[in-house]
Amino acid sequence: MANSPRVLLIVPAFNEEKSILTTCRFISEHTKKYDYVVINDGSTDRTEEILTENHIPHIRLIENLGIGGAVQTGYKYAELNNYDVAIQFDGDGQHDIGSIETLLAPILDGSANMAIGSRFIDKSLSNFKSSALRRVGIKTISNFIKLKTRRRIFDTTSGFRAVDRAMISFFAKDYSAEYPEPISIVSALLAGFKISEVPAKMNPRENGKSSISKLKSIYYMINVILQIITLRRPRG
Amino acid sequence: MDNRLSIALILFAIAWFVVLIAAIRTRRISIRYSMIWFFAALILLVVGVFPNLFDLINQIFKFAVVSNLIIGVLITMLMIITFALTLFVTKQKKQIDNLIQEISILKSERKKDVGPKK
Numbered sequence: 001m002a003n004s005p006r007v008l009l010i011v012p013a014f015n016e017e018k019s020i021l022t023t024c025r026f027i028s029e030h031t032k033k034y035d036y037v038v039i040n041d042g043s044t045d046r047t048e049e050i051l052t053e054n055h056i057p058h059i060r061l062i063e064n065l066g067i068g069g070a071v072q073t074g075y076k077y078a079e080l081n082n083y084d085v086a087i088q089f090d091g092d093g094q095h096d097i098g099s100i101e102t103l104l105a106p107i108l109d110g111s112a113n114m115a116i117g118s119r120f121i122d123k124s125l126s127n128f129k130s131s132a133l134r135r136v137g138i139k140t141i142s143n144f145i146k147l148k149t150r151r152r153i154f155d156t157t158s159g160f161r162a163v164d165r166a167m168i169s170f171f172a173k174d175y176s177a178e179y180p181e182p183i184s185i186v187s188a189l190l191a192g193f194k195i196s197e198v199p200a201k202m203n204p205r206e207n208g209k210s211s212i213s214k215l216k217s218i219y220y221m222i223n224v225i226l227q228i229i230t231l232r233r234p235r236g
Numbered sequence: 237m238d239n240r241l242s243i244a245l246i247l248f249a250i251a252w253f254v255v256l257i258a259a260i261r262t263r264r265i266s267i268r269y270s271m272i273w274f275f276a277a278l279i280l281l282v283v284g285v286f287p288n289l290f291d292l293i294n295q296i297f298k299f300a301v302v303s304n305l306i307i308g309v310l311i312t313m314l315m316i317i318t319f320a321l322t323l324f325v326t327k328q329k330k331q332i333d334n335l336i337q338e339i340s341i342l343k344s345e346r347k348k349d350v351g352p353k354k
Contacts, residue, residue: 037350059344063336073337
């Protein structure tokens with residue numbers, strides 16, 4: 001990875017007609033040296049038209065797969081096209097383009113296979129507001145991950161992450177379809193990959209709402225905890 | 237066990253076999269997934285032909301009436317079949333997801349929405 005690494009930003013988007021163009025303009029203005037691809041997860045609004053009209057590199061999923069399947073498509077595309085690094089960058093404007101270099105650093109110097117942009121390492125960076133209940137949820141998941149892998153990861157639900165070539169192949173093959181953020185952390189750790197958390201700025205959601213409503217949060221917790229405790233170390 | 241219940245079970249099992257074999261012959265059910273239904277029908281047939289078998293088994297389980305044991309066995313069978321179906325569905329969901337992803341990448345490349353750049 002000595003001479004400039006090839007970096008791909010994976011931008012999952014589902015019905016993001018209001019924010020997708022802004023996000024993509026931000027990306028192309030701030031990170032000219034990196035490629036990006038929008039994964040249009042079977043949007044039913046004007047997302048596809050906007051992407052096509054503006055010649056934004058994108059893959060239109062012929063059916064809606066959910067965030068896990070959409071991001072995995074990005075990893076498959078990254079693997080097919082021999083990218084050195086893939087970064088998940090959400091299409092709703094939550095992730096901060098300025099934090100990308102920080103996120104890339106541990107991958108490029110080889111100290112980690114995966115870098116997670118964390119809201120909790122340097123709290124001053126983020127004006128991200130989350131409810132007390134949500135913080136308890138994230139903390140609980142963090143504890144379960146600690147129990148399972150003996151590693152402490154603070155921001156377990158952050159989707160803002162960079163992964164190296166080995167992790168790209170790993171996730172291209174197997175990536176949780178349901179609530180993949182915490183699960184992929186555990187499966188990566190169990191497979192012996194190194195993860196580092198770096199401080200990242202995150203913005204409050206501009207348009208659209210979180211994929212997890214209050215009603216679903218109990219279901220979410222049970223689902224994630226069950227997935228974490230049943231994950232197995234890969235053989236061989 | 238009542239003789240009439242025995243006869244009903246045997247007739248039902250035979251009808252089941254006929255339907256199953258017809259479905260296999262016309263390839264409406266794959267042989268692989270028909271096996272579980274084959275064994276289910278077989279159990280019904282055995283119960284019909286040897287009703288005393290269940291009286292014997294019930295000496296272990298001690299249901300008040302033997303018919304409860306039979307119903308219990310049937311419910312257990314259905315649960316096993318339903319679970320097996322859930323396993324199939326899960327496997328197929330993974331395969332379908334993979335197909336959707338691969339086809340979507342290919343289609344988008346062909347439309348030049350995305351592709352190798354210099």
